[in-house]
Amino acid sequence: LIIVLSISINLFANFEINFYMPLGFNFSFSSITLERPNRLYESIKGDLGFDFSLMLQLGYNLKLNNNNSKIRSIGFLLDAGFYMQDININYKYPKFANYNDYYKVDDEFLFYGIHLGVIPKINFENFSIGLGLGVRIPIEAEISHQKLEDDNGIYYKGSLMYKDKSEWNFNDIKKVFKYPVFPYIKLSFDGFWYPFDKTAFMYGAYLLYDFSSPYNVNNIETLQKGLIKKI
Numbered sequence: 001l002i003i004v005l006s007i008s009i010n011l012f013a014n015f016e017i018n019f020y021m022p023l024g025f026n027f028s029f030s031s032i033t034l035e036r037p038n039r040l041y042e043s044i045k046g047d048l049g050f051d052f053s054l055m056l057q058l059g060y061n062l063k064l065n066n067n068n069s070k071i072r073s074i075g076f077l078l079d080a081g082f083y084m085q086d087i088n089i090n091y092k093y094p095k096f097a098n099y100n101d102y103y104k105v106d107d108e109f110l111f112y113g114i115h116l117g118v119i120p121k122i123n124f125e126n127f128s129i130g131l132g133l134g135v136r137i138p139i140e141a142e143i144s145h146q147k148l149e150d151d152n153g154i155y156y157k158g159s160l161m162y163k164d165k166s167e168w169n170f171n172d173i174k175k176v177f178k179y180p181v182f183p184y185i186k187l188s189f190d191g192f193w194y195p196f197d198k199t200a201f202m203y204g205a206y207l208l209y210d211f212s213s214p215y216n217v218n219n220i221e222t223l224q225k226g227l228i229k230k231i
Helices: 170-176
Strands: 001-010 017-025 045-063 075-094 098-123 127-145 182-193 199-210 228-230
Touching: 017 075, 017 199, 045 098, 098 182, 098 199, 127 170, 127 199
Parallel strands: none
Antiparallel strands: 001 017, 001 199, 017 045, 045 075, 075 098, 098 127, 127 182, 182 199
């Protein structure tokens, strides 16, 4: 993920504040366990989406006085902010009662939520490496379902998993997912350019993997949901 704008400030010797706005892409993966084979659910695949965040890091920076070491300090930072995550899946949907002919359908989930975690960093001369963990808490979501090209009443405005709603609040999210909190791990690479003594522009990239919660299959509204053990 490309960090498009960021500022790092050392207010005093051991306190650090970083503000950054990462923008990038994601790819989603599906994992489905069924009672018996089913073409619709077996066809579900992840697709490309995007991520955007407004993030703030603050914490303690432990200076190292060893002149022989290339490591200047070790930071322990809170990593928190607002995120917007676009997740896309596609699947096949049967035309009419003919289960040998399918439409290709796309569902798009646009989540808005809170990002909260910690990230220790090893700081070198002008760059740092961090490994963090935490949770993403989706607060609401906008859902769009690609409309099919016929008039047989099988359209719906939500997703395959929740057909009747195109907007989810937190109560809807708790209904759809077993656990409405998504843990993540994160690897970051940051470089620093110092135009002033205590202030730097931070640039770099990070990789993040989040562990999406399983669907609550007892509550979702979808075709033949009795087939689904886990998704």
